Amino acid sequence: MTYQFDFSALLPYWPLFLEGVWLTLKLSVLATIFGFVVGTLCAVARADGPRWLKTVVAIYVEMIRNTPLLVQIFLVYFGFASLGLKVTANTAAVAALVVNVGAYTCEIVRAGLESIHKSQLEAAECLGLTRTQTYWHVIVRPAIERVYPALTSQYVLLMLASSITSQISAEELTAVANRIQSDTFRSFETYIVTGVLYIILSFVVRLAFALFALVIFPRRRKLGTAI
Amino acid sequence: MSLTPVHIEFIATGALWTVGLSAIAFVGGSILGFALALARISPVPFVRRCASTYIQIVQGTPLLVTLFLFYFGLAVVGFDSLPAIVAAGLGLVIYSSAFLAEIWRGCLESVPKTQWEAAECLALTRWQRMVRVILPQAMRIATAPTVGFLVQIVKNTSLASVVGFVELAQAGKLVNNTIFEPFTVFIVVAAFYFVICYPLSAWSRSLERKLNAGRR
Numbered sequence: 001m002t003y004q005f006d007f008s009a010l011l012p013y014w015p016l017f018l019e020g021v022w023l024t025l026k027l028s029v030l031a032t033i034f035g036f037v038v039g040t041l042c043a044v045a046r047a048d049g050p051r052w053l054k055t056v057v058a059i060y061v062e063m064i065r066n067t068p069l070l071v072q073i074f075l076v077y078f079g080f081a082s083l084g085l086k087v088t089a090n091t092a093a094v095a096a097l098v099v100n101v102g103a104y105t106c107e108i109v110r111a112g113l114e115s116i117h118k119s120q121l122e123a124a125e126c127l128g129l130t131r132t133q134t135y136w137h138v139i140v141r142p143a144i145e146r147v148y149p150a151l152t153s154q155y156v157l158l159m160l161a162s163s164i165t166s167q168i169s170a171e172e173l174t175a176v177a178n179r180i181q182s183d184t185f186r187s188f189e190t191y192i193v194t195g196v197l198y199i200i201l202s203f204v205v206r207l208a209f210a211l212f213a214l215v216i217f218p219r220r221r222k223l224g225t226a227i
Numbered sequence: 228m229s230l231t232p233v234h235i236e237f238i239a240t241g242a243l244w245t246v247g248l249s250a251i252a253f254v255g256g257s258i259l260g261f262a263l264a265l266a267r268i269s270p271v272p273f274v275r276r277c278a279s280t281y282i283q284i285v286q287g288t289p290l291l292v293t294l295f296l297f298y299f300g301l302a303v304v305g306f307d308s309l310p311a312i313v314a315a316g317l318g319l320v321i322y323s324s325a326f327l328a329e330i331w332r333g334c335l336e337s338v339p340k341t342q343w344e345a346a347e348c349l350a351l352t353r354w355q356r357m358v359r360v361i362l363p364q365a366m367r368i369a370t371a372p373t374v375g376f377l378v379q380i381v382k383n384t385s386l387a388s389v390v391g392f393v394e395l396a397q398a399g400k401l402v403n404n405t406i407f408e409p410f411t412v413f414i415v416v417a418a419f420y421f422v423i424c425y426p427l428s429a430w431s432r433s434l435e436r437k438l439n440a441g442r443r
Contacts, residue, residue, distance in 0.1 A: 003303045066378065066424035067417045068385035070396055075417065078409035163289035164386065174291055187299035191292055199287035 009184045010193060020176030021197055027090070027172055028159040028205070031097035035158070036151075038098060039105020040140070046106065047113045057106065064103035069164050072096050077168045093165035093172075101158045108150045112143030145217050152209040156202050163198070173197060230411055234402045238412075241398025242419045248384045248394055251316045253377060256323025263328035268335055278328070285325035290386050294318040298390040315387035323380055330376060334369040335361060371438060374431035378424045385420070395419055 010017075046057045064072065076096040080087045087095075116139055124134040144151070166175035173194060181190040266278035285293070298314040301307075338361050346356035388397035399416035403409050 062425065062428070063417075063421065066382075066428055067420045068382035068396065070385040070388070071399070071413055071417045071420060074399075074409065074413045078413065082410045160287075160289040163291045166291070167389070174289065177292075177295075181299075188296070188303045191295045191299060195284075195288040195292045195296060198289055198292060199284060202287040 009186045013180050020173035024172040027162045030094050032155045034098040035101035038102030042106035043109035061103045089168050089170045093170035112147035238398045241395040245395040249381045252319035252323050255320035259324035260327030264331035267332045282325045290322050311392040315392045330372050334365040338364045371434040378427045
């Protein structure tokens with residue numbers, strides 16, 4: 001191999017890289033929050049909603065899970081345009097990611113909801129909890145606690161998948177890398193740096209989820225075990 | 228201009244390439260992934276650590292970046308006139324190997340420990356234990372998630388479009404460039420993907436149900 005690696009050419013670009021990392025994080029956090037809300041609502045609708053709603057949610061989930069994110073991003077991006085709405089690439093990117101991850105979250109949370117034993121509901125009824133209380137304390141929270149590791153993996157994948165939004169020129173890390181490599185002609189080095197940044201990001205996201213779990217599931221801390 | 232049968236035919240040809248690329252990624256990824264899964268449960272700590280580092284690196288980088296790395300990396304080591312399918316194929320093989328390795332490791336480990344010990348007590352060699360006792364049981368558990376992952380592979384081949392390989396998504400982009408009706412074109416493209424992926428998803432689900440029924 002005669003290739004001379006030259007990472008120094010990339011040094012002046014570190015503020016750009018950082019900006020890309022920041023935007024990737026921002027996109028991911030927004031998509032995670034909204035995607036989680038959409039997904040959980042869909043899961044609840046699919047478990048306890050009226051029949052027509054169940055069908056609608058099932059169709060949504062199947063359509064999203066069986067088509068690539070890249071095509072979904074194009075559809076959302078151009079879909080907004082054909083509706084006459086002017087949105088920035090970043091907004092379209094978040095919207096597409098939310099639509100996408102909502103479907104996956106729905107499937108994961110549904111598995112959690114199904115894992116709640118019937119005796120728990122009966123116990124809640126015996127204790128005289130209202131419907132809302134039962135739903136929140138007995139069904140939804142324990143269900144999410146149970147599928148939390150699966151959700152974490154899904155959202156790490158989401159953070160990595162946000163790289164695909166560079167295709168509609170959302171200005172996240174991969175888009176920044178594309179720009180830097182066309183400036184410096186140091187493509188191989190640029191993508192190595194980008195890859196390393198993504199690996200660091202995925203560690204950070206995992207860590208953040210683990211810390212967040214300590215805050216929102218205090219019961220787990222008291223029991224000392226995962227349920 | 229609107230979508231004509233010629234365009235649909237072009238997109239359908241792209242769909243064939245998507246299937247072909249998925250097959251390459253799955254076969255290559257399976258071979259490499261199986262070796263990695265075995266390395267992950269190897270008795271030698273060094274081998275285990277190497278395999279898990281590889282998996283962590285691949286799973287921690289987006290496929291898009293992996294594809295760019297192969298695309299530009301192959302040129303760097305001197306192969307600068309290779310067709311796009313080589314970079315796309317290699318990138319996807321590496322990607323699928325890491326995920327398949329983790330899926331299969333889980334399946335191997337979910338074979339009860341008593342089965343490993345019993346095989347040892349019967350004085351089977353390590354090879355016999357693996358081939359005669361563990362693999363047949365692990366494979367039963369592995370089929371459903373493997374078919375499920377196949378859907379991921381098919382969907383992720385769409386990213387090969389970024390290195391200029393004309394598969395389904397890239398075919399859609401090219402058609403869109405000529406007729407500029409993005410919404411229609413990408414709905415058609417999405418429908419093609421759905422037709423490929425949905426039967427696989429349904430199959431994976433039914434396999435899972437069968438397996439659970441057997442265990443109940």
